[in-house]
Amino acid sequence: MEKLLLTPEEAAETLSIGRTRIYELMALGVLGSVQIGKSRRVPMASVHEFVERLRQVETVDDRTLRT
Numbered sequence: 931m932e933k934l935l936l937t938p939e940e941a942a943e944t945l946s947i948g949r950t951r952i953y954e955l956m957a958l959g960v961l962g963s964v965q966i967g968k969s970r971r972v973p974m975a976s977v978h979e980f981v982e983r984l985r986q987v988e989t990v991d992d993r994t995l996r997t
Contacts, residue, residue, distance in 0.1 A: 935964070935971035944977055955980070 933940070938956070942949045952972070955961035962976035 932974060934974055935966075936974060936977065938963075938970060938972060941972040941977060945980075 936944060938952045939949055941961070942952045945952070952961065956963045956970070956972070961972060961980050963970050963972045965971075
Protein backbone atom coordinates (compact mmCIF):
# COMPACT_ATOMS: atom_id res chain seq x y z
CA MET A 931 0.00 0.00 0.00
CA GLU A 932 1.28 3.46 -0.92
CA LYS A 933 1.68 5.87 2.00
CA LEU A 934 -0.65 8.86 1.96
CA LEU A 935 1.65 11.08 4.05
CA LEU A 936 5.44 11.25 3.99
CA THR A 937 7.88 12.75 6.45
CA PRO A 938 10.01 15.50 4.90
CA GLU A 939 12.90 13.03 4.87
CA GLU A 940 10.80 10.43 2.99
CA ALA A 941 9.62 13.10 0.54
CA ALA A 942 13.24 14.12 -0.06
CA GLU A 943 14.23 10.52 -0.70
CA THR A 944 11.24 10.00 -3.01
CA LEU A 945 12.18 13.07 -5.05
CA SER A 946 15.94 12.41 -4.86
CA ILE A 947 16.63 15.84 -3.39
CA GLY A 948 17.91 17.04 -0.05
CA ARG A 949 15.84 17.47 3.09
CA THR A 950 16.73 21.17 3.25
CA ARG A 951 15.34 21.67 -0.27
CA ILE A 952 12.08 19.99 0.79
CA TYR A 953 11.71 22.50 3.63
CA GLU A 954 12.46 25.37 1.21
CA LEU A 955 9.80 24.12 -1.23
CA MET A 956 7.27 23.81 1.58
CA ALA A 957 8.08 27.33 2.84
CA LEU A 958 7.62 28.72 -0.68
CA GLY A 959 4.27 26.96 -0.98
CA VAL A 960 5.54 25.00 -3.97
CA LEU A 961 5.21 21.65 -2.22
CA GLY A 962 2.06 21.15 -0.18
CA SER A 963 2.27 19.89 3.38
CA VAL A 964 0.08 19.41 6.42
CA GLN A 965 0.76 19.73 10.11
CA ILE A 966 -0.28 17.01 12.53
CA GLY A 967 0.48 18.17 16.04
CA LYS A 968 4.12 19.23 15.94
CA SER A 969 4.90 17.08 12.90
CA ARG A 970 4.97 18.25 9.29
CA ARG A 971 3.94 15.73 6.59
CA VAL A 972 3.90 15.88 2.79
CA PRO A 973 0.87 14.28 1.14
CA MET A 974 1.85 11.88 -1.64
CA ALA A 975 -0.65 13.74 -3.83
CA SER A 976 1.45 16.92 -3.35
CA VAL A 977 4.56 15.04 -4.46
CA HIS A 978 2.76 13.91 -7.64
CA GLU A 979 1.46 17.44 -8.30
CA PHE A 980 4.94 18.90 -7.82
CA VAL A 981 6.45 16.45 -10.30
CA GLU A 982 3.70 17.18 -12.82
CA ARG A 983 4.41 20.93 -12.57
CA LEU A 984 8.10 20.19 -13.10
CA ARG A 985 7.24 18.32 -16.27
CA GLN A 986 5.20 21.28 -17.54
CA VAL A 987 7.95 23.88 -17.31
CA GLU A 988 11.16 24.01 -19.31
CA THR A 989 13.20 26.12 -16.93
CA VAL A 990 12.85 25.06 -13.33
CA ASP A 991 13.27 27.81 -10.80
CA ASP A 992 11.32 28.98 -7.80
CA ARG A 993 9.57 31.79 -9.68
CA THR A 994 8.04 29.50 -12.31
CA LEU A 995 6.90 26.86 -9.81
CA ARG A 996 4.80 29.14 -7.60
CA THR A 997 1.11 28.54 -8.00
